[in-house]
Amino acid sequence: MTTKQNGFETTNLGFSYDGRAILKDINLKINQGEFVCLLGESGSGKTTLLNLLAGLTKPSEGHVYWKGKEIEKPSAERSVVFQDYTLFPWLTLLQNVTLAIKKTKKLKTSYAKNLAEEYLNLVGLSGSLHKYPFELSGGMRQRGAIARALSVSADALLLDEPFGALDPVNRASLQDLVLELCRGVKDRPITTLFVTHDIREAVYLGSRIIVLGSTPGRIIADIPLDFPVKKNRGEWFRNEKVQETIATIEDAYHKDILEKLGHIVQGGASI
């Protein structure tokens, strides 16, 4: 039994923009090493919540903590991968990762460069070290972004629909990469928040799923997952428990949408 240490914690967290409530009363605890998938339709405030945890946005109400301390500004401890590829376009892959390492770890350039190469190897980009982002495919750029996010020795990885713009094949292989990198490490658990609107992706990746309802964004479901090891993707998705979970989440989703549309849904309505 591992001791569960606090990673993220929010208390009565709220965020409004232009007088409109985007998030309301979010009380959330994420332990270190958890892989939380944040599900929700567009406009449910998923990205806002991620930005709040990253320290990129300041809450309008309530508090956000990381390891017991209030989050005040962005930090390399909590690395972010965005959907739009955020490598600097005027730097090569290697230069991008080296810069991040140099800035966060205060290392000499030669050390930082070696380390950067290792991380790029880890994500399978050893052949493209000196390429610029515009020379790379979307999937490769996202691999680079993940390498950079990990290279700063982040304890937490916040991913905002990182594979939203990728084709299915790239998507699947990057999902496995993230799983391996974030959940595979036993000695250094990485706390991960993965924002997506793809239920299957969330179920496949997460150790826990949080569903946000919209207007204003609030937690409508919080589901811990405990599935067998993923060996064969197709087989795994045919697993009964997995399918049940997917159905449960879909129900929660639909219920929220229908309520918003003005329907009164009572206890497992038939559609």
Next chain:
Amino acid sequence: MRTFTKYLSKFSGILFLLFLLGIWVLISCGPEWDSQYLFPSPKAILKALFDSREELLRSAGASLLKLVPAYLVASIIGISIGIVSGSVPWVSNMLKPISRFAAPIPPNVYIPYAIAILPTFYLSSTFIIFIAAFWPIYLNTAAGAAEIPEKYKRNAAIIGIGKFEYLWRIALVASLPSIFSGLSVGMGLSFIMLTVAELFGENTGLGHFVQFYADYSDYPNMVAGILWTGIVVLAIMELFELVKRKLLFWTKAN
């Protein structure tokens, strides 16, 4: 037939130039008429270009001696202030009223005053060129820095790039596309102001060369001066484009 039209389209620029040259030859070599001497023949101009080559080179050198320092100072100051004002809201607010008011003033209206208060013609010409180049460079840089995609800013913040370092490591590089459009507008305007200043009161430079021979009704030399000015400007613009392409290679996909 298809290949013929393809080549025609490819070389249409050169063909059109030759066509204009033909018209020019016809006008200048045709029957005598009153203002014939206003249209010297291409041959006369080539001769003028050759005979005055030393003076033309000296004029180009004198013009560049005014243009380059003024333009460089305008670029350095314009880009530096532009980056800071595009990135720091209070600086932008502070400079907005004055730039709104002063930027649209055509720089040539400063000429008489510049001549009155500055000790030499050289200084007043460089001052006018500086003004002409400064505003477009500053305004474009500031606009570019203010519109840097949020993603670069967030990224910089996450990997711990501080406020000061952000200015030169991120803002300066990310604004390069706008900086270059400012530099190019500024370059065009400073050429105009350079030659205007030289037509006015200078006794050196390309503008002066043209004005000088016009005063003596030496039209072959005058036209040669105009053509030579075109060649010099073209060469500088090509050099400029080369540097631009080198520095902006990363904008290809964006």
